[in-house]
Amino acid sequence: MTPSLSKSKRAAPDPVTGKRASRPAPIQISAPLQTPAQATVHVPGTDHSSSALHTALRDLLRVHAPEAALLARVGGAVLHLQDDVMELCGPELEPPEAWLESGEMTWLSRDGELLGLLWSDGGPEGKPVSATATEVLTMLLAASRPDGAGREAEVLVTQLPVATAWLTPELVFRRVSRPFLELLDISDAGVLGRTVAEVLPGHPALLGALQGAVAGRSVRLPDALLSARQADTAPRWVRGEARPYLGGWGAGVMVTLQDVSGEYERAARVSALLDTRTPAALLTEDGVVLHASPGLSELAPQIPGQPAPALIGAALWDWPGFDGASVGAARDLVRLAAAGGEAQADLTLAGGETLTLSVRHSAASGLLVAESVGAPVGGAAPLGLITQMLALSDDATVLVDAAGRAQLINERAAVLLGVEASRLMGLGLTRVLGELGVKVFSPDGQPLALPDWRTLPSPLCREVLLALPGHSLRHMELRVTPVGPEAGRRETGNRGSVQSGGLLLTLRDVTVLRRAEAKMHHDARHDALTGLHNRVGLREDLAALEAAETTTGALVCLNIDGFGALNTALGRVACDRLLIGLAARLSDVASGKGGSAARLEGGTFAVLMPGLDIHDALEAVQRALSVPLRCGPRETPLTFALGVAALGETALGGTAEDNISNAEIAVRHARQQGRGGLGFYTPALRAGVRSAYALEEDLRGALTAREFTLLYQPLLDLKTGRALGAESLLRWQHPELGLLLPHSFLEVAGRSELITHIGEWVVEEAVASRDRVRAECGEAHPGWQVSVNLSLEELRRSEGLSRLLPLLSAQGAPDIEVTAGSLLDHSEETLDMLGQLRSHGARLSVDDFGDGAGSNLSALTRFPLDTIKLHPTLTARLPGDPRVVTLVASTIDLAHRLGLRVVAVGVERSEQLDILRELGCDAAQGYGVCPPLPETELLAWLAER
Secondary structure, eight states: OOOEEEEOOOOOBOTTTSSBOOOOSOOOOSOOOOOGGGSOOOOTTOOHHHHHHHHHHHHHHHHHOTTEEEEEEETTEEEEEETTEEEEOOSSOOOOHHHHHSSEEEEEEETTEEEEEEEEOOTTTTOOOOHHHHHHHHHHHHHTSTTGGGOOOOOOOOOOOOEEEEEOTTOBEEEEOHHHHHHHTOOGGGTTTSBHHHHSTTOHHHHHHHHHHHTTOOEEEEEEEEOOSSTTSOOEEEEEEEEEEEETTEEEEEEEEEEOHHHHHHHHHHHHHHTOOSOEEEEETTOBEEEEOHHHHTTSOOOTTSOOOOOTTSBGGGOTTBOGGGHHHHHHHHHHHHTTSOEEEEEEBTTSOEEEEEEEEOSSTTEEEEEESSOOTTOOOOTHHHHHHHHTOSSEEEEEETTSBEEEEOHHHHHHHTSOHHHHTTSBHHHHHHHHTOEEEOTTSOEEOOOOTTTOOSSEEEEEEEEOTTSOEEEEEEEEEEESTTTTSEEEETTEEEEOOEEEEEEEEOHHHHHHHHHHHHHTTBOTTTOSBOHHHHHHHHHHHHHTTOOOEEEEEEEETTHHHHHHHHOHHHHHHHHHHHHHHHHHHHHHTTOEEEEEETTEEEEEEETOOHHHHHHHHHHHHSSOEEETTEEEOOOEEEEEEETTOSTTOOOHHHHHHHHHHHHHHHHTTOTTOEEEOOHHHHHHHHHHHHHHHHHHHHTTTTOEEEEEEEEEETTTOOEEEEEEEEEEEETTTEEEOGGGTHHHHTTSTHHHHHHHHHHHHHHHHHHHHHHHSTTTOTTOEEEEEOOHHHHHHSSHHHHHHHHHHHHOOOEEEEETGGGGOOOHHHHHHHHHHHHTTOOEEEEEETSTTTOOTHHHHHSOOOEEEEOHHHHHTTTTOHHHHHHHHHHHHHHHHTTOEEEEEOOOSHHHHHHHHHHTOOEEESTTTOOOBOHHHHHHHHHHO
């Protein structure tokens, strides 16, 4: 079974602090009780710190992945842990063969370095190793590295189902999440490709805020009431934010929305409830008043010139609003209710009125509600419903009075702060938070003072970082809303001055959302396999250097020679391991020079080295690559094309993308030199690339404009002196550059399907010319044939062959010439292609035979050839070089023994014709016979003969 690999990615940085978070999902790391035999693990040759790490790894594996085995780098050795047995197994991290044949193998990697391998066959139940165990093992191994003390561990980032939309800079919906569609009650077709104004009409403030995000700012969107799309659906309040976003499809805006309809409903209800004139109060079980409605406060006797009697913070029965005879009755009411029942009694007020008061437990544990019985019809709801409503809130909610004292707190807020709700009642919220050790930071990590709620402007909405007891750090959205129509003011009535307003504090935890955004930000800038920066990340590194006015440095671009073939030969799994090892090595050399490494694509990497010149940077990279990489049990020597460019060395101004482009141009130049090539960027190289692309654009219109032409160079039969046929030679009559030879434009055409169209035109034109010559000179040259040059590589990689064969069948095939170098590939595919051409009547010739690449004699017997054409360098040394004479004679003799004809190419002089005739060569071609001619001149030349 092919092993499946899951690769751990680098942790996403915290979007506020810029650091990598270090708190994964909580797991139990403590080991179970050990038997005496397991109590101590000793691996020879390890120190105390290594032994502690060995024990931690063993305990973690036993508790969370008992069916798994671990190979990990610890110190200078590799540790093998399986079935609670530890052993050192050498310096290399090589998995056993059995791991590669079955089961699931997970890479534990960090910053491009392979830390360990975790393997499991799933155990009896076939369960894979949990992601939590993988993350914590990675964290533990990363922290144990020599540089681990300065690193923070990875964070487990999960993607919440958040209502999210990705917009183009024109505010057109590009992609949306499923929760977004559900929130708007709309389908994909109703959103994608449409503008925000079309989907959400009537919200100019929303559009204005989104324009700010298009301009590059993170903005908080105004709350908006979205109309219902269905008759039976209520309108929804939504709140959101928009941020600039760079994804695979380019720049745009990311919008996240939340349904806050419930918050608006609760805020409206709380405002109404707190404004009640119904006498009501919230009490502790000891009878201490935590909150009193204005209706109850107004019942206290007022003494001119004196403040209103204290009610909040005192026992209910001590309140001066009661007649002295009712004090004991009020105390008994509280005691009965605290014991578990509901008590009710008629109490006499100081003014002589009678108040029927009921006391009972509230929905919140440990709190009592006292309220009058028989409230007027149409009066506001009793205070006890406030507590019940806040208890159902999805957010952490605290109600403070105008003095900053906590009056109500729901369970979510109590759990968030790690304290019982009853301990906060009636206390100053700021002082309590300070005593609990709660600290507040701005989103960019700057410490903030705990707010004084009495002076805090409201309404208010802002995002803060909350450092809570237990050292957890949460991203919170804080909203401060005034409650009551006279919130925050003192009202004056005939019963004295009382505080009737307060603040509703709502804390919404957006930690997971921010981490999800951070992960998206991280993934958009990093390569998923190696953890290195990708092109976007490298561009940002270069932009940072430019902002810091770093004027010197070099960018080295490297490409693995033959990466495609290497991937096929080793297999995807092994090749990925090789790439991770290479990435780790490049990351080390870059960080040592204060730079960074990036993987641009496939087998192409880049190393940024600020402060170094191009020669020192190139030497540092070559030194890092000089040691072969390991793949499995053996070393794998690799060669690289290396291109280097100095930072800012461009006529375009030296932007980040220009610098990357310079290095890529240099490495492309290096690849053209063969394996292990070197390339140094110069402006001339860029000019050459620019010219090549301009030439490619011109090529696209050359066929339509009939700018191509064919010249024909005849072949002379050396025995009879008759012309046998001609080779078709392509020329391009460029309107500005003049007559161009094939070598100046065919390589450019080979980058696209242009080469296929040009090849089809050449075959059609050559065959038509052949037919015209036969019609004109049929009696003198009845067997006249033309040959065309075709590239097997182009036919192989495109649909060229399938398009060419019907053409050969319809018009009669010409002779076809292929280069000797293309026959070095002895694959069945090449043999099949030549066989198909031969079956359609084409006679096959191998061109340039006899140079270094064309001396492969086995090709003469393997492929269905008819003719070999000697390389011009051999002909040029005749007849003066005796060794060449012997070589040509031997080649002719061998070809004849194999049933092949021989054509000498590049014949310039009559003495060359004489010696070739003596050696038994069949035909000759060159300026000594006839130069390449247009068709009309060729007909005249044939008529003269």
